[in-house]
Amino acid sequence: MSESPVRTLARAIRDTWRGLGSLRQFPRLIEQAEYLDREVARIRADLRRSAWRQQRTTGLEAQTKASFSFQWEHMPTGRALPSDASFMAGLDEHICRITGLPREWFPGKRVVDVGCGIGRYSYGLLQLGASVTACDQSEAALRRTAELCAPFKDRLTLRRIDLLEWRDEADFDLAFSFGVVHHTGNTYLAVEHVCRKAGPGGRLFLMIYGVPENTPAWREVNEYERLAEEVRHLSLEQRKQLMLDRFGPDAAHGWFDAVSPRINDRLTFEEIQDLLEELGFTNIARTIDARDHHVVAVRRPPVM
Numbered sequence: 001m002s003e004s005p006v007r008t009l010a011r012a013i014r015d016t017w018r019g020l021g022s023l024r025q026f027p028r029l030i031e032q033a034e035y036l037d038r039e040v041a042r043i044r045a046d047l048r049r050s051a052w053r054q055q056r057t058t059g060l061e062a063q064t065k066a067s068f069s070f071q072w073e074h075m076p077t078g079r080a081l082p083s084d085a086s087f088m089a090g091l092d093e094h095i096c097r098i099t100g101l102p103r104e105w106f107p108g109k110r111v112v113d114v115g116c117g118i119g120r121y122s123y124g125l126l127q128l129g130a131s132v133t134a135c136d137q138s139e140a141a142l143r144r145t146a147e148l149c150a151p152f153k154d155r156l157t158l159r160r161i162d163l164l165e166w167r168d169e170a171d172f173d174l175a176f177s178f179g180v181v182h183h184t185g186n187t188y189l190a191v192e193h194v195c196r197k198a199g200p201g202g203r204l205f206l207m208i209y210g211v212p213e214n215t216p217a218w219r220e221v222n223e224y225e226r227l228a229e230e231v232r233h234l235s236l237e238q239r240k241q242l243m244l245d246r247f248g249p250d251a252a253h254g255w256f257d258a259v260s261p262r263i264n265d266r267l268t269f270e271e272i273q274d275l276l277e278e279l280g281f282t283n284i285a286r287t288i289d290a291r292d293h294h295v296v297a298v299r300r301p302p303v304m
């Protein structure tokens, strides 16, 4: 026997009411997610701080360094790299924007580019008139930086370093480090060592990965994490081939860079601010609106 229209209607109303009951959980879930976000950030910050104090690392440094060395040796071209003419054409302006410094500031200044990779920023800083000390753990990176920056070689110094070991104090006008400290295995120690290179009153620029905070950012980072899992057991050569096949020659480098190194730390801006204040920096600010933090600061001169 078929159901009467009245019963059908009653059932539909009951189902809708139950559905609304689940919808009423939404505000609770939103509040809970926000709370958990903060709680995870706090726990991660505590872990980083204790690793810093105890000078601990993750044990994944060798893989991460080898991945970057492979990348610079075998995948040196792609979007936003020296082979990208439009990126290079806008590089000086881009550096002024991310450092918050006018182009007149650079001539004659001494800058250290910590974790220089194949030297795209070293090149731009030299182009702006600075003297540059370009440093990296990777031999291949330094060789390519030397080639790229050959037109400015009188103002270029190259140094092979391991940032976590490089405690020396220096007095550069600008300590610049783009996309490096979050790959070292002890982010706070790496930040401290970059900070030590800025002299009193000297400036600091850091690009540090940010935690995702909105849907496109979660989607992007989840995509990286999924692909990282997929390639986990492949050799570096096999990863390169997969990126080329899947994303093509222009984008392969970017994907390899995002998923092949095992160490990819992500911080909130508030955490970076706390750390830089503790390390004696002031005027801490973000220069551009982006998920990854482009942070500038000034080293406080000593109190007389």
Ligand SMILES: C[S@@+](CC[C@H](N)C(=O)[O-])C[C@H]1O[C@@H](n2cnc3c(N)ncnc32)[C@H](O)[C@@H]1O
Residues within 6 Å of the ligand: 065, 068, 069, 114, 115, 116, 117, 118, 119, 120, 121, 135, 136, 137, 138, 141, 161, 162, 163, 164, 177, 178, 179, 180, 183, 184, 257
């Ligand atoms: C994502 S790349 C950024 C390169 C460059 N700053 C750029 O933006 O083109 C990270 C660089 O950090 C370097 N690096 C990673 N760990 C390091 C360490 N412990 N000491 C020195 N350099 C390190 C890698 O070799 C790599 O060149």
